[in-house]
Amino acid sequence: MRTKVRQTIEDHRMLSPGERVLVAVSGGVDSIVLLHLLHELQGELGISLAVGHLDHRIRGEEARADAEFVAKEAEKLKLPLVLEESDVPRYAEERGLSLEEAAREVRYQFLEEAAEKVGAAKIALGHHRDDLVETLLLNLIRGTGLSGLRGIAPVRGKFIRPLIGCSREEIIAFARERGLEYRQDRTNLEQRFLRNRVRMELLPLLEGYRPGVAARLARTARMLGEAADYLEELARGRLAKLVLAQREGELVLDRGKFLREEPFLQSLILREAVRSLRGSLRDLGFEHLQKMRELSARKEGEAEFHLPGEICFLRRGERLILGKGRAKPRRAEPPAYAFELPLRLGENLFNEIGWRFTLEEVEPARVRALEFDRDPLKAVINRDRIDGPLSVRNWRPGDRFRPLGMEGTKKLQDLFIDEKVPREERSRIPLVCDRQGIIWVVGLRLSDDYKVREETERALRITAR
Known part of the structure; x- marks a missing residue:
């Protein structure tokens, strides 16, 4: 099991030499085994450890006994300890949460804060393979999308799960072999919790249909997790291309x-x-x-x-x-004044209109590739064509320009109508201009007069956010 955990840590790049790891220890068999395994491996991995324990004020004297037990374990291993308590039942009542939901929220918040206190870059949790399978089945019962079928991720931000490849049976066997003492949480046996019923009733039933089903479900969850990660990354890329404005x-x-x-x-x-x-x-x-x-x-x-x-x-x-926010997104009311602000090379932050503009000189060799950037909030313009200083302003009655690809000029009002821009939004759309007129209607259209041409020697890339 020691070898398996070491391999899991390496496969998922959970830890780096020199890092401190906060081990979340409840006192149960999973967290105690995790603590002792990481303690054995810390020399090989080049890491240091600290222990975190939270009393949820749910189980009275039993919970206090758990805290004392964890404190003794930390002292025995000569590890720093962060020990706190929180009134989870009250937290649940105030926020309208179930006791399970409230305990999870409070616990993760405590672990984040405890990690900061001891300077830990990672937080190790005791979830194992059977927890992963239980979560998968729970999500199926409740109804879920693809992301819910991944079960429990081995790594999520600073949270790591080195036991995710080990079964509950292996963990208990390891504790027995090493003579490790641990605490029993009686709530893990209470039938009122759906997770307990899944573990105690559904999983044994499935194993009866086909032995080894837990291992196969865990493997399926890992494959689905990889697919979900890929699709989420794809969606983030597509989202970026759809953004017209971001404040x-x-x-x-x-x-x-x-x-x-x-x-x-x-x-x-x-x-x-x-x-x-x-x-x-x-x-x-x-x-x-x-x-x-x-x-x-x-x-x-x-x-x-x-x-x-x-x-x-x-x-x-x-x-x-x-x-x-509680209210619906603010309507894009026209500004009470006509604005015109200077644009310079580098970053230009205009809090008064809620926009940031970044201007960068582009090397001639890169001009042709950048001309066709599909991001509506980016434009590459012919710098040789610019007349005088650049500015950003809003729409004025009578504004005209020559949209990219057109022979003649067009009223800006007509462009807004064609692009179905609501009337109340039009005065908030920034226009990048020089002394001659409009260069770029941000998010909509570049002027044909300022496009990059074959003879262009200098170009300017403008990014609006």
Whole structure:
């Protein structure tokens, strides 16, 4: 088992020499075995250890006895200990959570803080192969997407699970061989918890149909996890190409491009958009994604939909807006004044209009490749054509320019109508200009007068965010 754990650590690149690891120790057999295995391996791995334990105030005297036991284990191994308690039942009541959900939230928050206290780069958890299988089955029972079928990830941020390849049977056998003492949590035997019923009833039943089913389910979960990781990465890339504007707590997406994505990818893109705003996907279900897709596909009108975690989804014309906060995303009201701000090489942050512009000189050899960048918030322009200083301003009545590929000029108002830009948004769309006129309508169209040509010797790349 020692060899298996060492191999798991290497396969998943869990640890690097010189790192300190906080080991989450409840006192149960899984965490005690994890602690002793990492203690044995710390010399080989070049790591140092610390111990973290949280009393949830759920099991009274038993919980206090657990804390004393863990403290003695840490002292015996001469390891630093972070020991705290938290009123989980009260936390659950205040937030309307189940005891299980509240305990998980509080525990992870404690571990993050404890790791910071002891300078730990990683937090080791005692989840093993059978936990992975139980999670897979639980998610199937409750209903889940592909990401829920991965079970438990071996590595998630700073959290690592070195025992994920070991069965519960192997862990108990290791504890017996080494003469390790551990605590028994009676709540693990209570039938009122669905996870306990899955472990005590469903898994043995499945093993009766075909011995070794747990190992095969774990292997399936790992393969599905790899597929889910790939698709999530793909969705993040597609999301980046749909963003028309991104401000703090708000994303604006191109509806037309979104609807051209495959239906399955649409759901994944929306998940990643919500994750980017909330930092998590807690309580976001299939029905929420389905509703957002349905509202996006409507041919006309506006629509609003509130999501868990105080996120609001708004369909407005050809824009899909996701905003953070109880109220719906702020409407793009025209500024009360006409703005015009200078643009210089480097980064230009304009808090007053909620935009950041980055201007970079581009080497002539790279001009041809960059001319065709598909990001609507990037433009590469012919620097030789620029007349005088650059500025960014908003729309003024009578503005005209020559859109890329057109012979004559066009009113900016007509462009907004063609692109289905709502009236109240038009005065917020930034225009990059020089003394001669409009160079770039950000997110919509570049002027043909400033495009990169064969004879172009210098170019400028402008990125808006």
